Amino acid sequence: MSNNCQPNGHTRVNNQPLFHITKRKALPWYYTWGIRGAAIVAALLTCAAVTSLLTGENPLEVFQTIGYGAFGTTRKTWILLQNLAILLCISLAVTPAFKMRFWNIGAEGQVLIGGLATAACMILLGDKVPNAVLIATMVISSIAAGAVWGGIPAFFKAKWNTNETLFTLMMNYVATQLVAFFVIVWEVPKGAGKIGIINQDTMAGWLPQIGDYKYLLNILIVAMLTVAMYVYLNYTKHGYEITVVGESERTARYVGIKVDKVIIRTMLLSGAVCGIAGLLLVGGTDHTITTTIAGGRGFTAVMVSWLAQFNPIVMVLTSFLLVFLDRGAGEISTVFALNHSFGDILTGIILFFIIGSEFFVNYQLNFRKNTGKEGKANV
Amino acid sequence: MNNKTAAVQMRNITKTFGSVVANDKVNLDIYKGEVLALLGENGSGKTTMMNMLSGIYFPDEGEIFINGQPTVISSPKDAFDHGIGMIHQHFKLVDVLTAAENIVLGLKEEGRLNIEAVAAKVKKICDAYGFEVDPYQKIYNMSVSQKQTVEIVKVLYRGADILILDEPTAVLTPQETDKLFAVLRNMRNDGKAVVIITHKLHEVEDISDRVVILNHGKFVGDLITAQTSAQEMTNMMVGRAVELNINRPEPVDPRPRVEVQGLTVRSSDGILKLDDVTFTANSGEILGIAGISGCGQKELLEAIAGLQRTESGTIRYIRDDGTAENLVGKDPLEIASMGVALSFVPEDRLGMGLVGNMDLTDNMMLRSFREGPSFLINRKKPRLLAEKVVKDLEVNTPGVSTPIRRLSGGNVQKVLLGREIASSPTVLLTAYAVRGLDINSSYTIYDLLTRQKQAGVAVIYVGEDLDVLLELCDRILVLCGGKVSGLVDGKTAEKHQIGMMMTKLGGEAANE
The missing domain is CATH 3.40.50.300 (P-loop containing nucleotide triphosphate hydrolases)
Structure with a gap:
């Protein structure tokens, strides 16, 4: 950053930095969004340049293909919306924890365990109890399983101040191994190493389908969750406590908030919503369970939540952006016969610019004024 | 005294943070073979002054001469290159490393790291001045006083001959303080310049040869310790405050x-x-x-x-x-x-009394948000209270929805006090x-x-x-x-x- 040439002798050193970084004061909203808009334009231009240079394809065609991959057919649109719903659901789940500055990167495991609980109900109780009872059991057990998975690290954090990042991360592996174990226990047929579609003939425990739209129920549930989470975080006493604990534990204690209680309660909620995501995946769409049903979305959700600055409504946009790019990238690889990695490169460039723009929203660069005095000192 | 040479001369040093003037045209000399006490109340600019010497801050105005040469110190490394080492109030050691490892940390020496050679050199320094350090002991096993010793050896190892200690005795027992002072005297006798930042008068009397007093960022005096008294130093340190007229009715x-x-x-x-x-x-x-x-x-x-x-x-x-x-x-x-x-206006306004990122309304309800049976929060009363506090105490703010961290210190304090008083x-x-x-x-x-x-x-x-x-x-x-x-x-x-x-x-x- 600084013109860090070695000092020429001990007494004539001048490596005052070329510029220094200061935190910005408040910016008007149009200025902030101007910076972010400029970042997206710059990202698209960079993508176009990289595409032309590396592949020789017409960048406009590439962009068109991304759009087609996302919205090209009715089916593609529904898949996009379904992916959006699941990613958004997991993002909603991690948001209260992050707002409380509890680094829950265990959403992956919490989703898996919720899915596992759902699958267990479907397999063990399918055809033994009425379908309505079965679905109610699935809902309760998936939520409970997710909550427990989120609650364990929170309990240890609250009581013994263990590191939640490491703890939640490790819980992911435990969940994956549990799922792997039960996949073998319940595999159909024996030796297949996978469960296959559960209750394929009876459809017992499959969440109901609204009309002809396979994914509509998931989308509606997540839409309701989004509104609920927005209200919870911004207009309830719990949400207020979460904000205070996240901003300063000392302030929270000073006003008599029981920090331990808030941490555990919030993580139970966070895990429970992850459990719902597992329920929607297993009971709603996949009707089976594998170790990869969460598909890394537990981690992508962290980015969705941060980019939206923990605002559930804005998270609809940020999760849309990520799902859109992902779907588009997949399409590029098939249409242009490029490696799937090329799509990832474009996604990477766009995210780099978007996340990087936040730096310029919060900080500014002050360049050194070249006064005569310093000019002399530089001789 | 007169025959001593100035190791450091700081001339007309000014440093401001925003609107706060931490140092205002301060002149300061540090001599070799002398212990200088830098005395002043909290916020009088002692530490800021020394931070500019050790390369942590850069002065807005003024010049620094080292051994008579004009010098620009823009990083701690520059400071080390000029033989200046500072021991901060909060130690900067890596807990899981040993003393010797901490001491060589960040040094760019040629070849492979030879920890035995380091330990031998550490031992030599310790023997010279009367320290006790086990080079192979891990930092997390050490007492506060041992950690401080490692910090001092660290700067000596780097060849510092101007040592600055920021309130070194704040964390020590009286016995440890005596030990530290004995070592500092040895260093002085060895010709090193030692600066200790303090606000304890008896320590000034105990250890220093000369004392420089700052008050509200300004230089107020430079005295030979032996020729002054605690009385005189107190006067100078506390300073003549502005003529105050506070109404004091009978209890x-x-x-x-x-x-x-x-x-x-x-x-x-x-x-x-x-x-x-x-x-x-x-x-x-x-x-x-x-x-x-x-x-x-x-x-x-x-x-x-x-x-x-x-x-x-x-x-x-x-x-x-x-x-x-x-x-x-x-x-x-x-x-x-x-x-x-019971109302409490804590010292740390934004870290304890208020939440900087929340607006005035939300800060008003920090204590009262639990009121009412509803699960939802009612912001109506807090908003009215915020508006009342803004009006009654003349808080300068664009509105009650402004995050509190954007307010100036005085306005932040009015908001905090306003809230605490509002609960009668x-x-x-x-x-x-x-x-x-x-x-x-x-x-x-x-x-x-x-x-x-x-x-x-x-x-x-x-x-x-x-x-x-x-x-x-x-x-x-x-x-x-x-x-x-x-x-x-x-x-x-x-x-x-x-x-x-x-x-x-x-x-x-x-x-x-």
């Missing part, structure tokens, strides 16, 4: 409200912070608490407010009807639910209520506190400006090292008397 029907008896508090690492403190705060009266920073003021207020675990003693709250409650062991919520209306307390605890505020805001605060007193509130005012304490408070409790050094009447007490009591238990009478 209103004073009755015991808070009775503290034999209160003893230890910090989480076992350091004794309050030692058998006993006093009574009356209603309708302002009780001032004077003392050098870190003498237990914070712990005392936090213990009363239910935020600090106590070791022994009682804190009794006495109601108007004579019934009493023990507040020890209760948290703030339990205290409030017993009907004890019977006890009001304030810690450094006017720190960092300009004269006008300070007057507003004094006025508010006096009005609370007239309304029958027991006000406890922890302050650092003795002139203000003497004009504002009815009685002043003086703390020294966590003990009660004395209790004086605000109307009759002398500033010097309090100053002596702050530095020595019981003031002049005691002979330590």
Whole structure:
């Protein structure tokens, strides 16, 4: 950053930095969004340049293909919306924890365990109890399983101040191994190493389908969750406590908030919503369970939540952006016969610019004024 | 004295942080073979001055000469290159490494790391000055004093011949302090320049050859320690404050409200912070608490407010009807639910009293948000309160939806005090209520506190400006090292008397 040439002798050193970084004061909203808009334009231009240079394809065609991959057919649109719903659901789940500055990167495991609980109900109780009872059991057990998975690290954090990042991360592996174990226990047929579609003939425990739209129920549930989470975080006493604990534990204690209680309660909620995501995946769409049903979305959700600055409504946009790019990238690889990695490169460039723009929203660069005095000192 | 050569000359140094002037055209000389004490109250700019010498800050104006040569120091590395080493108040060591590893950390030496050679060199330095360091001991196994020794050896290892120690004795026991001072004397006799930043007079007398006094960022004096007295240094350190005219009405029907008896508090690492403190705060009266920073003021207020675990003693709250409650062991919520209306304006306004990222309305409801049976929060009353506080206390803000961190220090304090007073307390605890505020805001605060007193509130005012304490408070409790050094009447007490009591238990009478 600084013109860090070695000092020429001990007494004539001048490596005052070329510029220094200061935190910005408040910016008007149009200025902030101007910076972010400029970042997206710059990202698209960079993508176009990289595409032309590396592949020789017409960048406009590439962009068109991304759009087609996302919205090209009715089916593609529904898949996009379904992916959006699941990613958004997991993002909603991690948001209260992050707002409380509890680094829950265990959403992956919490989703898996919720899915596992759902699958267990479907397999063990399918055809033994009425379908309505079965679905109610699935809902309760998936939520409970997710909550427990989120609650364990929170309990240890609250009581013994263990590191939640490491703890939640490790819980992911435990969940994956549990799922792997039960996949073998319940595999159909024996030796297949996978469960296959559960209750394929009876459809017992499959969440109901609204009309002809396979994914509509998931989308509606997540839409309701989004509104609920927005209200919870911004207009309830719990949400207020979460904000205070996240901003300063000392302030929270000073006003008599029981920090331990808030941490555990919030993580139970966070895990429970992850459990719902597992329920929607297993009971709603996949009707089976594998170790990869969460598909890394537990981690992508962290980015969705941060980019939206923990605002559930804005998270609809940020999760849309990520799902859109992902779907588009997949399409590029098939249409242009490029490696799937090329799509990832474009996604990477766009995210780099978007996340990087936040730096310029919060900080500014002050360049050194070249006064005569310093000019002399530089001789 | 005259034949000594100046190792460092700082000329007309000015440093500002935003609108705060930390150092204002300060001149300072540091000589070889001498221990210099840099004396001043908190916020007088001592540490800022030395941070510019050690490359942490860069002066806005002024020049630094090292051995007579004009020098630009723009990084700690530059400082090391010029033989300047600073030992900070908060140690900068890596816990899981050994002493020797910490000592060579960051040094760019040729070839492979030879830890035995390092250990041998460390041993040589230790023998030369009388340190005791085991080069192979891990930092996390060390006591505070051992860690400090490692820090000192670290800068010596780098060839420092100008050593700056920022309040080195704050964390040491008296015996450890004696040991440290012995080592510092050895270094001085070896021709090194030693600067110790302090606000403890007896240490200045004990160790230093010369003393430079700063007050509110300005240079006030440069004295030979042997030719001055604690009296004179106190005068210069406290300074002549602006002519204050604080209205001090007689206490209103004073009755015991808070009775503290034999209160003893230890910090989480076992350091004794309050030692058998006993006093009574009356209603309708302002009780001032004077003392050098870190003498237990914070712990005392936090213990009363239910935020600090106590070791022994009682804190009794006495109601108007004579019934009493023990507040020890209760948290703030339990205290409030017993009907004890206790308000607390903490020292750390944005880190404890308020939430910087929340707006005025949300900050107003920090204490009251639980009201009502609804799961949802009602922002109507807090918003009205915020608007009222803004209007009554003339808070300068664009509106009540502005995040509080965007407000200036004085306005932040008005918001905090406004909220605490709005709950009509019977006890009001304030810690450094006017720190960092300009004269006008300070007057507003004094006025508010006096009005609370007239309304029958027991006000406890922890302050650092003795002139203000003497004009504002009815009685002043003086703390020294966590003990009660004395209790004086605000109307009759002398500033010097309090100053002596702050530095020595019981003031002049005691002979330590």
